[in-house]
Amino acid sequence: MTERASVRRAFSRAAARYSELAGLQREVGDRLIDVLPSSARATRVLDLGCGTGFASPGLRARFPQALLCPADFSQPMLALHRPVQGNARVCADAHALPFAGRAFDLIFSSLMLQWCDLPRVLAECARVLTADGWLCFSTVLQGSLREIDAAFSGIDGHRHVVDFPAASALHSMLEMEGFSIEWAECATRVEYFAHAAELLQSNRGIGASRVPAGGRPSMLGRAALAEVCRRLELGRTAQGVPLSYELAWVVARPVPGARG
DSSP: OOHHHHHHHHHHHHHHHHHHHOHHHHHHHHHHHHTSOTTOOOSEEEEETOTTTTTHHHHHHHSTTSEEEEEESOHHHHHTSOOOTTBOOEEOOTTSOOSOTTOEEEEEEESOGGGSOHHHHHHHHHHHEEEEEEEEEEEEOTTTTHHHHHHHTTTSSSBOSOOOOOHHHHHHHHHHTTEEEEEEEEEEEEEEESSHHHHHHHHHHTTTTOOTTTBOSSOOOHHHHHHHHHHHHTTOBTTBEEEEEEEEEEEEEEOTTSOO
16 A cells, blocks of 8 residues: 555545544634635636635635635545535545646635645646636644654654644645745644543544555554553643644745746
């Protein structure tokens, strides 16, 4: 199984409980809708990595006359996407979008890019976006899930957290693919859990525990898992066991003449 296929399988398995567990993902997506540029007059909107459809009602309200195209590479996620008038749901991989060039005026993507080869996906976004279009996305930055990273340190030789980019690296990749940043915001969000096992289960439950490169191919043994939980519990506060996210919301546009 390829790394990309393993990520797809993880999210497909998580589809049934995703809406129940993905509170932070919903919050981040709502914030991205709030910061969509007021000057954008999109008639064709791509919701890239739409999942079970958190953003569709907000996008429909913001662009009531637009063709709204939710797309995700997980068929089970799309199956749970509630239809909204004007939607044309598409099962598609962001690495190779099945759309003609300059097909969309605005691309919306919330908490999907971190699971991808970012330069490759940005190049695809540049290809299918109109010359005066908008790329609006949220993503996860370096330092996210640091509690999990620390708890697994030395347990085995595998990665247990994605190698998220630094904000400066994200900026550079956007520039290399012909985008200029019109607006950006970074913030830390912390979720709290009643116990360490709940934290790990929540991370698995939304499909986020699968590490595309260098991840462990099998389950941990009981003793190793107990040690991970013990380490996570050391960070407990009055609010519970924390799990931190470093987040970015970005509004970008193609640089005139940067791409043919």
